[in-house]
Amino acid sequence: MTTRLSTAYSPCPNDTFVFHAWAHGLVPGDLAPEVTFADIDVTNGLAERGELDVLKISYAALPYVLDEYALLPCGGALGRGCGPLVLTGPDAPADPAALxxxxxxxxxxxxxxxxxxxxxxxxxxxxxxxxxxxxxxxEIMPAVRDGKVDAGLVIHEARFTYQQYGLRSLADMGEAWEAATGLPIPLGAIIARRSLGPERLRGLAEAIRASVAHAWAHPADSREYVLAHAQEMDPAVADQHIALYVNDFTADLGPDGYAAVHGLLDRAAAAGLVPATAPGALDFPGAAAG
Incomplete structure (x- = not known):
């Protein structure tokens, strides 16, 4: 019998590419998603209220939901050279201290x-x-361009399009993070209710890994789904987006991925920006014994 899991992820190309096969019943297993599309700020709130079974959230939101949700070891967004940018107008000082x-x-x-x-x-x-x-x-790049704000922090495909607004990159948060830590940049996490239990969590991780593998092996299969939800994004930009955010860490966090997550949350907790993460809270309950 198929178990339906209430699931939310963004309409961004990396998420629709990754989850297409699972959402369309193209991978083995008895777990299937009932998908809601929502921007990451919305899914963060859904997770904090405990409203759905499976969600894509910001790693920054993870410390607030770990009592109820487990971090899955696959499906998320980590990488190198893919960090957020701080953008300013062309006449603004190039020195970050000027902010x-x-x-x-x-x-x-x-x-x-x-x-x-x-x-x-x-x-x-x-x-x-x-x-x-x-x-x-x-709305961030137009606001910077129009002088409504002095600078903007941008994510996603803005890495590829900000020059079209006449803006320049003052600083790359990913470069700063990698220079300081040597670790990849943890951006988006996939979480699932701990109450599903180890067996179902393990099956869920297997289904998501299979979905990633299908996406890589059959990229044309997800094309219509990706572009239908890409908010009129240029197909070439959508391809760049996928290439940047879907990588080996999407298939499996691995030691470097977990080190990056621990590094981010530990540094942020030490700075008083997020609650401290309890020992073992990031461990995957569905991991095979032994």
Whole structure:
């Protein structure tokens, strides 16, 4: 008998590419998703309220939900060279210290992007930031271009399109993170209810890994699904997006992936930005014994 799991992930190309096969019954197993599409800020809130079975959330939100949800070892977004960017207008100073007292637009105060930005700014902007304004990510670049904010923290495909707005990159949060730690950048996590139990969690991880493998082996299968949800994104940009965010860490976090997650959450907790993570809280309950 098939078990239906209430599931939420974003309409971004990396998520639709990864989950297409699972969502369309193309992988083995008796677990199937009932999919809701929502931006990451919404899924973070759904997780904190414990409303769904399986979600894609920001790693920055993970410490707040680990009592109820387990981190899955696959399906998420980590990588190198894929960090958020701080953008400014073409005439703004190139020195990050000039952001002191300035207004910065961010996509969410509970996002990994904002957490990386705060860790970076604590060192790079000794005078302290000014007002932080939360905007939907697609509104940030126009706001910087139009002078409504002094700078913007951008994610996703904005890495490939910000020059079209006449903007420049002041700093790359991923480069700063990698230079400081040598670790990949943890961005988005896949979580599932602990109450599903080890056997179902293991089956869920197997289904997601199979979905990733299918996506890589048969990329044309997911094309219509990806573009249908890509918010009128140029197909070439969608391809760049997938190539950047779907990688070996998507198939399995592995030691480097787990080290990156621990590194981010431990540094953020030490800075008082997130609650401390209890020992063992990131361990996967569905891992095979022995």
């Amino acid at each position: 002191a007292g300035k207004t910065v637009a961010v996509p969410s105060e509970r996002s990994t992007a904002y957490l990386l930005f705060r860790l970076w700014a604590a060192q790079a902007v000794p005078g302290g930031l000014g007002e932080i304004v939360v905007l939907p990510f697609h």
